[in-house]
Amino acid sequence: MRFWSRAIAGIAALSVVSLVGVVLAAPQAGSQQKAQTSDQVFKNIQVLKGIPVDDFMGTMGLMCAAVGYDCSECHTGAGTDKVDWAADTRQKVIARKMVTMVAGINRDNFSGRQVVTCWSCHHGRDRPSTTPAMETVYGPASLEMDDALVQMPGQPSAGEIIDKYIQALGGDQRLAGLKSYVAKGTSVGFGGFGGGGQVHIFAKFPDQRTMLIQFEAATGRGDEVRAYDGRTGWMMTPLAVLTDYELSGIELDGAKLDAELSFPGQIKQVLTNLRVSLPATISDLPGPSSQTSKEANGGVGQDRAVNVVQGTGPRGMLATLYFDQKSGLLVRMVRYGKTPIGRVPTQVDYSDYRDVGGIKMPFHLTFAWLDGRNSIQLSEIQTNVPIDASKFGRPVQSRVQ
Ligand code: HEC
Numbered sequence: 001m002r003f004w005s006r007a008i009a010g011i012a013a014l015s016v017v018s019l020v021g022v023v024l025a026a027p028q029a030g031s032q033q034k035a036q037t038s039d040q041v042f043k044n045i046q047v048l049k050g051i052p053v054d055d056f057m058g059t060m061g062l063m064c065a066a067v068g069y070d071c072s073e074c075h076t077g078a079g080t081d082k083v084d085w086a087a088d089t090r091q092k093v094i095a096r097k098m099v100t101m102v103a104g105i106n107r108d109n110f111s112g113r114q115v116v117t118c119w120s121c122h123h124g125r126d127r128p129s130t131t132p133a134m135e136t137v138y139g140p141a142s143l144e145m146d147d148a149l150v151q152m153p154g155q156p157s158a159g160e161i162i163d164k165y166i167q168a169l170g171g172d173q174r175l176a177g178l179k180s181y182v183a184k185g186t187s188v189g190f191g192g193f194g195g196g197g198q199v200h201i202f203a204k205f206p207d208q209r210t211m212l213i214q215f216e217a218a219t220g221r222g223d224e225v226r227a228y229d230g231r232t233g234w235m236m237t238p239l240a241v242l243t244d245y246e247l248s249g250i251e252l253d254g255a256k257l258d259a260e261l262s263f264p265g266q267i268k269q270v271l272t273n274l275r276v277s278l279p280a281t282i283s284d285l286p287g288p289s290s291q292t293s294k295e296a297n298g299g300v301g302q303d304r305a306v307n308v309v310q311g312t313g314p315r316g317m318l319a320t321l322y323f324d325q326k327s328g329l330l331v332r333m334v335r336y337g338k339t340p341i342g343r344v345p346t347q348v349d350y351s352d353y354r355d356v357g358g359i360k361m362p363f364h365l366t367f368a369w370l371d372g373r374n375s376i377q378l379s380e381i382q383t384n385v386p387i388d389a390s391k392f393g394r395p396v397q398s399r400v401q
């Protein structure tokens with residue numbers, strides 16, 4: 001709600017779009033539209049050149065989070081239809097210098113390892129603090145968890161934790177028999193924003209997955225799609241800066257990981273170098289009010305003791321899995337995509353596990369990106385049904401006058 005949503009809500013109110021319905025095209029259609037880099041797509045790129053557009057958008061989310069801004073504080077008119085993303089502003093010019101500064105700090109002091117990021121200094125404020133405040137010195141310890149975790153001594157092995165999870169889901173054999181599923185539900189949104197969409201999820205073993213959110217034509221809001229066919233991925237978010245594009249960076253890796261983890265039987269093949277950190281207590285992300293947050297999370301709002309396992313996924317992407325110590329079930333996954341200015345986190349929370357043909361599947365999913373959140377309540381999951389290949393292909397928004 002904090003960052004883009006303001007911008008997005010503004011655009012939604014102003015736009016007179018007549019986009020309705022989405023067509024999922026045959027997979028080969030995508031090959032005509034090549035994934036592009038930041039400087040090919042945008043007009044005024046000086047320091048974040050030559051990176052996939054998904055990574056570029058990730059850097060914008062990181063900047064917002066680090067300095068506690070929304071887009072409009074660096075981009076005049078963001079949130080209105082008069083926005084000029086390419087125009088330079090005072091803040092944008094400073095931010096550009098900071099990108100160069102951070103790269104320099106890491107190069108000159110840490111042999112190029114990306115250990116200093118915008119967050120290291122800013123921590124959510126535009127002017128970093130300089131002097132320790134007594135409240136902080138004597139206050140409660142910071143709960144911030146490191147992103148890169150190492151194996152801690154005295155912990156159960158990753159194998160044991162994952163085996164317990166597999167067992168809780170229904171066991172190896174049942175999971176091996178799961179080859180596809182189709183799920184339906186509604187998006188609940190957050191704080192009254194982004195709700196009311198009809199959700200469809202298609203997943204096919206071993207690594208294809210599409211999530212489609214359709215909004216009533218009357219809302220004028222185009223459909224949202226995220227598709228991955230095992231090789232290529234697409235994102236379509238009508239109200240964003242880039243309405244649709246082929247994924248090529250961290251979002252492609254994320255889509256691959258999501259698709260693979262849809263079939264948890266293969267978790268030990270999908271993630272390598274598994275390591276177990278210290279157990280932790282996690283709670284649901286605070287919503288606009290705790291009441292709403294509980295509702296949005298399907299009624300489960302309590303703290304949970306979890307085992308924490310991290311593995312390495314596609315192209316070195318870090319993924320941290322949180323397993324409920326009691327039930328053994330996966331309750332959270334955070335994946336981290338690397339960009340030139342730091343790692344971009346994406347979090348998925350799973351709850352409301354129900355039995356579907358002998359396998360436990362989560363019916364409530366909450367997604368959190370740096371630029372927004374969404375919460376989905378599924379009503380129905382059908383397993384091992386045939387799914388047409390076109391469902392995983394490039395989405396095309398159909399326009400009706
Ligand atoms: C702290 C300042 C800052 C914030 C906040 C910020 N940006 Fe940027 N943005 C930049 C900088 C700096 C560049 C230019 C990068 C370069 O020169 O390589 C840029 C460039 C862009 C461009 C490319 C424009 C063009 O055509 O050249 C887009 C699009 C963009 N930002 C979108 C966003 C969105 C969307 C948000 C909110 C999620 C956002 N930005 C938040 C600093 C910011």
Ligand code: HEC
Nearest residue numbers: 063067091094095098099102117118120121126127128341
């Ligand atoms: C080594 C610490 C450090 C890092 C790392 C750092 N900054 Fe800064 N940044 C500062 C300091 C200190 C200031 C305030 C300077 C001043 O008061 O003149 C500042 C100021 C800014 C401002 C201007 C705030 C204002 O209103 O005047 C922006 C925007 C900004 N930083 C963005 C970023 C971004 C984006 C990154 C990551 C690419 C980043 N910074 C990384 C230390 C840092």
